[in-house]
Amino acid sequence: MSTRARAAKAARNAGVRYTVSVLSAHAHLFAVTLRIEQPAKNQRVALPVWIPGSYLVREFSQNLQQLRAWQNGQPVALRQLDKHRWQAQAEAGEPLELRYEVYAFDASVRTAFLDASRGFFNATSLCLRVLGQEDTPHALELLSGEATAGWQVATGLTPQTVDAQGFGHYLAEGYDELADCPVEMGRFWSASFTAGGVEHRFVVAGAGEWMDGERLIEDTRKICETQIAFWHGQQPPPFSRYVFMLYASADGYGGLEHRNSTALICQRADLPRTPAPGEKPAALKATDGYTTLLGLISHEYFHTWNVKRLRPAEFARYDYDSENHTELLWFFEGFTSYYDDLMLRRAGLIDDATYLQLVAKTLNQVQQTPGRLVQTVAEASFDAWVKYYRMNENTPNATVSYYTKGSLVALCLDLTLRAEGHGSLDAVMRELWQRCEGGPMREADVLRALKRLGQRSYEGEIAAWVHSTDELPLPSLLQDHGVKVAHDKAPLAQQLGLRVSETGGSVVLKTVLRGGAAEAAGMAANDEWLGVEFAPAQRGGEAEAEAWRLHKLDELPPLRARRAKLTALVSRDKRLLRLPLDWPTESFTVRLAVGDAPKLASWLN
Known part of the structure; x- marks a missing residue:
């Protein structure tokens, strides 16, 4: 029997088999069929409530709908036991099939996403666990169709029989491995390199043609070689292949580690740009978005x-x-x-x-x-x-x-x-x-x-x-x-004990930090800081109060001059408040340099 035939047989013989297809890209719906070859009597299934690496109960079952079951061609009653578990009134031994839909419109690395240009999912969002059979082989079939024309597939799962684009059958040793291998689908940029004797694939969805893919691959290769040598010296790493799946969006950042892959999100502007003829790539700085992206790549790879x-x-x-x-x-x-x-x-x-x-x-x-x-x-x-x-x-x-x-x-x-x-x-x-x-x-x-x-x-x-x-x-x-340790004057917000948002000419308080001057004045989160008022000053024999509109915090020091006290004019729940504010003593930030x-x-x- 050929290798391809053995792989196909292994996928067919898996005790738990999932088939995933695009039901409607515009409605953001995946269609999932789960076939259990040897179900228990009154078999129970469950969808995870969280995904390892992201420590929050996210209730993935909120996006599951139209769950139905069949056995021997006949409908089987399903009873929901709680927020994420169901029980099928099935007999033991005969194959049980469940069909359902999953709404996928979360572009984070934690869940699932689908539109006309891209699909992505973690099995924890799409694949019901078959309770009692989590350690049996699990097969996943990805179906292509009209909605996925021109798409490719990237995943850390072991391929069995797949086409040139990656659609077809994959195999996992159990549910844990299935849950630990996200799937990226779409029209993405792709390249490969070798590090530590292992092939690494890097796919980028959402990038512009201006992306400098060669630099991204070369820099990532250096990171991988450095980390493999850190852990193993000249020995091979504990995985036989690795996949980086990066989604470049207008405004996003994050990553989630997996056993032989990682899902990443960055701002499109943070990708390296192809230099003009004769131009050398710019050196990395701490403030560069591309440095942040490389740090994210390094972080998630170290998690391996x-x-x-x-x-x-x-x-x-x-x-x-x-x-x-x-x-x-x-x-x-x-x-x-x-x-x-x-x-x-x-x-x-x-x-x-x-x-x-x-x-x-x-x-x-x-x-x-x-x-x-x-x-x-x-x-x-x-x-x-x-x-x-x-x-x-x-x-x-x-x-x-x-x-x-x-x-x-x-x-x-x-x-x-x-x-x-x-x-x-x-x-x-x-x-x-x-x-x-x-x-x-x-x-x-x-x-x-x-x-x-x-x-x-x-x-x-x-x-x-x-x-x-x-x-x-x-x-x-x-x-x-x-290391030379020096100190710089802290930004004004920090000195006041504030974290603020300054957009549209408005200063809104996001956080009032404990023990700061702003807290002592009675300021609260969500206050809008409208302006400042100063005590009356003698001018030509008459006392005059000063009040000024505030559009950003940097306007405050010139207005204050040397006065130690001022009154903050804030809006809270549409009420206007006058809050006496004592000017804080100077605080500092740390600056490190080569000594x-x-x-x-x-x-x-």
């Missing part, structure tokens, strides 16, 4: 090891029916956030000065978050389901990001290990990979690896940096490694 394989013990087996809590997101997201930009530096894509600007940006973000003194980064990890992914106007006052502070914890550990002459965090990460065999791990494993390589206990540091709200000792650690280049090189290179 750090969270998809080396992962919290609580994620040893995903529970798709409810929240999966862990206190270790500071490690899996935070440490990945530390290494994403560092890998850009080690790959030679940015220089020392640019990298330090990126570190300073993270340091200032944490320092400008009052919630860092309220919530530990371990608590932030556990509370991701109800706090980080459910942000509101009070989020900066009550929480800290396990991404940003977690990355600074990694930086502290790395610099401390290096200062004490006991290796680096690089060695700790590789030790954990070997110790946990690329599988589930606990905080105790981190402590054991630190103790073995650092030759002392690091329980005190982990207690202070992870399980308390103590400040991190970064300034001294950075200076000891050749001792040779000393710095021992860390960054």
